[in-house]
Amino acid sequence: MITLSQAACAVLNAADPAEKCRLTRDYAADWREGRIAEVGDTLPPDRPARPERPLLLPPKEMPRRSYGGDRGRIGLIHALAHIELNAIDLGWDIVARFAHETLPRDFASDWVQVALDEVEHFEMLERLLASLGAGYGDLPAHDGLWQAAEKTADDILARLVVVPMTLEARGCDTTPATMEKLARNGDNLTPPALDIIYHDEIRHVAAGVRWFTHVAKKRGLDPKTAYQERMRERYPAGLKPPFNHQARAEAAFPRDWYEEMARA
Template identity: 75%
Template sequence: MTTTLTEAACRVLLAADPAEKCRLTRDFAEDWRAGRISELGATRPPDRPARPERPQLLPFKEMPRRSYGGDRGRVSLIHALAHIELNAIDLGWDIVARFVGQDLPREFHDDWVRVAVDEARHFEMLEDLLASLGARYGDLPAHDGLWQAAEKTADDLMARLAVVPMTLEARGLDTTPATMDKLSRNGDTLTPPVLDVIYNDEIHHVAAGVRWFSFLAERRGEDGEAAFHATMAKHYPAGLKAPFNHQARAMAGYPRDWYEKLAR
């Protein structure tokens, strides 16, 4: 029986089968909400989560270019997004377990457990879209960039928040509306509604990143903007890619000066 939240997190991280990973995520999140799991514990997460035998992982530069036209293009795009969401489930649980010793309030853990549940739902929605096209997750190669970002921020919670929700997920807010528009113009009526659900959920994920980055900066007696810029200078020295979706970022409580000054 799983008795602590970090033990639950590690069981999800060590589940190689995506369906099992999603099922455990929902079950443990409900146990945490209901108080059946009440202690954080101190179980250390693995360096890397378990993964199924497929998809094959390639260097980012070797990945085929995405297409938006026809069923083949849709499968390529949806598969890439499903791979991101599977990694995102693990990132939600990893942040719970990896940084457990930092005297964080319960609300911090509530937020990232909720994020993991959202990501599991997103993965399953995308898997259903793949099935409707006669495909499945693992049919195409994928890259390991998202987990590499996790590895590079494994020793610094503020860096993890700045890089994952505040940069990588925020970039999704910038690009998803254009993706939905392209798909709709190509006659796709099924994928854009799923991407719209993901888009709106990820506003809340970015908001959680901003909220807890600001919390940690204030606790350290640092200015939030200055701390963010110092962190980004280390991890994104070339700056951030524009244009930005200012409306969605504002809904996430993301101060415009924080990111816009870093535009390249």
């Protein structure tokens, strides 16, 4: 019988997106139903396997995205699909990379569920691309999300701060305006998909805040101070307002933690 960290590595080493999604579903069910019983201690690879396409570029080298019409929608949906594919790996990576933290079983369960949510998001966006005559891999994508993972591989608190508590929280800030803009432009297919992602992201941010607080207190740290210190160290550009305070409140993200880190 394999451990959950071995299962995580199998997902991370699967280059084909469809296989990555299938394995996530299978292993999530095995964990939930007790066929996988132990987290284990198998370390994940430094980088997950990736398909030959899309071409991965540094963020600064990405071509300017077109806006408006089907071409603009394809560009947006493709970029989001790429984020969701990375997010599947991030969910599994945090389970295996920080298994040595000896956290409660619920920690692993939360991030397995996050990975499963990201599978649903990725496949939903793939279907939208197909409806527009496109597919994942048709456009270049940037590697910024996994670079953030690499920079936080040494500290679970830093990973929680940068990924769910900053990058996913930023999605909660910006998604409602994106949905409104798309709807105004006559798009009645993309906003419902983004609404599903938006509400799942609130739960993901909540998991980040909850486990960050747990680990900080376990280490004898003040959670707010620990959060702000790691923001300064790992995200020196600072946060960009405006914030979706309602969504962040639903995620139990204290307003004074993040608002003090906003750019002047």
